Amino acid sequence: MNPNDLLTIGDLARRTGLTPSAIRFYEDKGLLQSHRTGGNQRRFLRSDIRRLSFILIVQKLGLSLEEIGEHLRSLPQGRTPSSFDWWKISEAIRESLDRRIAQLQSLRDNLDGCIGCGCLSLKTCKLYNPDDVAAEGGPGPRVLR
Amino acid sequence: MNPNDLLTIGDLARRTGLTPSAIRFYEDKGLLQSHRTGGNQRRFLRSDIRRLSFILIVQKLGLSLEEIGEHLRSLPQGRTPSSFDWWKISEAIRESLDRRIAQLQSLRDNLDGCIGCGCLSLKTCKLYNPDDVAAEGGPGPRVLR
DNA sequence: GCTTGACCTCAAGTAAGCTTGAGGTTGCAT
DNA sequence: ATGCAACCTCAAGCTTACTTGAGGTCAAGC
Numbered sequence: 001m002n003p004n005d006l007l008t009i010g011d012l013a014r015r016t017g018l019t020p021s022a023i024r025f026y027e028d029k030g031l032l033q034s035h036r037t038g039g040n041q042r043r044f045l046r047s048d049i050r051r052l053s054f055i056l057i058v059q060k061l062g063l064s065l066e067e068i069g070e071h072l073r074s075l076p077q078g079r080t081p082s083s084f085d086w087w088k089i090s091e092a093i094r095e096s097l098d099r100r101i102a103q104l105q106s107l108r109d110n111l112d113g114c115i116g117c118g119c120l121s122l123k124t125c126k127l128y129n130p131d132d133v134a135a136e137g138g139p140g141p142r143v144l145r
Numbered sequence: 146m147n148p149n150d151l152l153t154i155g156d157l158a159r160r161t162g163l164t165p166s167a168i169r170f171y172e173d174k175g176l177l178q179s180h181r182t183g184g185n186q187r188r189f190l191r192s193d194i195r196r197l198s199f200i201l202i203v204q205k206l207g208l209s210l211e212e213i214g215e216h217l218r219s220l221p222q223g224r225t226p227s228s229f230d231w232w233k234i235s236e237a238i239r240e241s242l243d244r245r246i247a248q249l250q251s252l253r254d255n256l257d258g259c260i261g262c263g264c265l266s267l268k269t270c271k272l273y274n275p276d277d278v279a280a281e282g283g284p285g286p287r288v289l290r
Numbered sequence: 291g292c293t294t295g296a297c298c299t300c301a302a303g304t305a306a307g308c309t310t311g312a313g314g315t316t317g318c319a320t
Numbered sequence: 321a322t323g324c325a326a327c328c329t330c331a332a333g334c335t336t337a338c339t340t341g342a343g344g345t346c347a348a349g350c
Contacts, residue, residue: 010326020327022311029307039316041327061252065307079170090256101246107206108242137160155296165297170338186297210337275330 005034006043016052023052031055031069047080056085061097151180151188154209161197168197176200176214192225199231 009020016023027031027042032051034042034063051072058068071089154165161168171177172187178197181188196217203213216234220226 008326019309024328025308037316039292039331041316052196055277059349061249061256094253094256097249097256101249104206104246104249108239108246111239111242113205153296164339166339169298174337181337183345184297185299185344204337 005046007046007048009034009042009044012048012052013045015049016056018052018056026052026055026065029065029069031065031072045080050081054089058093061093062100063093063096150191152191154179154187154189157189157193157197159196161201163197163201171197171200171210174210174214176210176217190225195226199234203238206238207245208238208241256282 007015009023012018012023018040023032024042027034032043032044032048034048037043054072055065055068058071059065063071071092074089075085150259152160154168157163158165158166168177169187172179177189177193179189182188199217200210200213204210208216216237219234219237220230246250
């Protein structure tokens, strides 16, 4: 297969383990782009395999598609992203991951004092009020980020 | 207020910061029970304040209501939970929290090697396949637990 | 006894991240 | 030229964790 060949959505699905519907969904959300054939079918670049892999990996780290989109928009438009481009993104993600780990650790460290004692006072509980971390958030599932 | 007084749903809401609708929702899900007055209104025990506080706190640690329910079902039925009861639960939760932190740490440690290098090979990526961690999961939002 | 706020139920809406299905088109092989 | 898999769009459904609203009842103060 020539490196200039374009991939169908099915090809891309097979290479990434995603379903075509998921890929269309991501395109809808602006996480990748496609060209169209005369007959209106999508054609993708080979570099989109990497792009989707990135999405899958970073999703496992707990980032939302929204957040992933922001990172992806920092990639260069028009040229295939270089190693350095990806490295810059991975740095940014590692930092937020570090923050989340630290947060979870401090929550854990307060767990015994807070629940273990049985007092469970919402007013004094460090766990419940660790500096207003993850305070609001509107409707929908609330996940610690 | 006498310790034997029952609380209305509004009282409980005020004491916990939850809305009445959220409390009804939790009752629906079996996370707490209520008695009813002759006029079909809910009445709660004072120990339900603690129960709800527990739910709120543990939610911040990232557990789903489903998981929280499982923990709560391990509490004694019929008697007010003791400090020791709560302590046992907090131990169990701390352990799963520890596991999650360890998982995140190993993901982070692989981040540079995996994304940073730009290869992003799904087959060889440790990040993507850290022993099938968080593998499947059906529809709906996928969050690393 | 009457008003008023708090309560009740049930249905529908919201957000995220997709899937599933209906109804129709394309593209490749024979 | 035709058959069939793969593609297309658009609408609706699913899960989690709730909220909002409609339409109606209860309880407590005056």
